[in-house]
Amino acid sequence: MSKVKRHTKPFRIAILGPQGSGKGTQAELLARRHHVPHVSTGDIFRAHLKRQTKLGKKIARLLATGTLVPDAVVMAVVRDRLNRTDCKDGFVLDGFPRTIQQARFLSTLYDDAYLVVALELSDREAVIRLSGRRMAPDGTIYHVKYKPAPKALRARLIVREDDRPVVVKKRLRQYRTLTAPLIRWYEKRGMLVRIDGALSIPVVAKNVARQLLNRHST
Numbered sequence: 602m603s604k605v606k607r608h609t610k611p612f613r614i615a616i617l618g619p620q621g622s623g624k625g626t627q628a629e630l631l632a633r634r635h636h637v638p639h640v641s642t643g644d645i646f647r648a649h650l651k652r653q654t655k656l657g658k659k660i661a662r663l664l665a666t667g668t669l670v671p672d673a674v675v676m677a678v679v680r681d682r683l684n685r686t687d688c689k690d691g692f693v694l695d696g697f698p699r700t701i702q703q704a705r706f707l708s709t710l711y712d713d714a715y716l717v718v719a720l721e722l723s724d725r726e727a728v729i730r731l732s733g734r735r736m737a738p739d740g741t742i743y744h745v746k747y748k749p750a751p752k753a754l755r756a757r758l759i760v761r762e763d764d765r766p767v768v769v770k771k772r773l774r775q776y777r778t779l780t781a782p783l784i785r786w787y788e789k790r791g792m793l794v795r796i797d798g799a800l801s802i803p804v805v806a807k808n809v810a811r812q813l814l815n816r817h818s819t
């Protein structure tokens with residue numbers, strides 16, 4: 602991919618999409634390309650779980666069952682993370698916001714000065730994709746077909762607890778009822794970019810980059 606010059610205004614992006622839509626992968630690519638941090642609330646929570654912090658213990662059950670962490674808890678974590686100096690030129694948020702209350706909170710923090718990418722994917726495709734998803738010990742996500750792990754790592758890959766079929770179905774239902782309404786909310790505010798998430802990783806990345814650059818420079 603071509604090099605991207607640094608922006609004069611902060612590059613603030615939030616990526617929405619159902620589980621399996623490639624949010625994490627696209628957020629990582631976009632963040633690297635624009636020299637801003639990739640902020641994944643799921644990764645932050647999993648790190649707490651691994652370190653067995655007070656918060657980690659409190660949310661363990663929610664994470665295992667794919668239940669949303671209460672808004673107040675997530676918003677406090679996000680506020681702390683975005684206040685760090687590495688976010689002053691922007692960030693790519695992955696997994697936040699997930700409810701209207703979280704979206705309102707973000708819009709209050711930044712006065713609507715951010716854009717939202719919605720990666721669209723059917724539930725059917727999401728289930729197929731998630732069944733092939735594997736996690737490395739360091740938290741990196743691979744896919745048996747779309748993003749194979751290096752051979753040396755394959756024996757150590759695990760299925761994330763919340764990628765079990767019964768949990769996946771619950772997470773998708775939750776996405777449709779709680780998170781999908783944000784798409785209309787952002788669309789009405791003129792902050793939304795819709796992207797077909799069913800295409801390949803490089804094609805989605807190219808479409809995201811193209812649409813965002815158009816929007817960001819206006």
Ligand code: AMP
Pocket residue numbers: 620642643644646663664667668669670671672675695696697698699700703763772
């Ligand atoms: P993810 O890796 O983004 O799918 O997040 C994993 C889990 O972390 C979710 O199933 C929730 O339990 C929790 N989580 C992550 N982000 C949020 C959020 N914005 N609001 C509530 N819970 C969240």
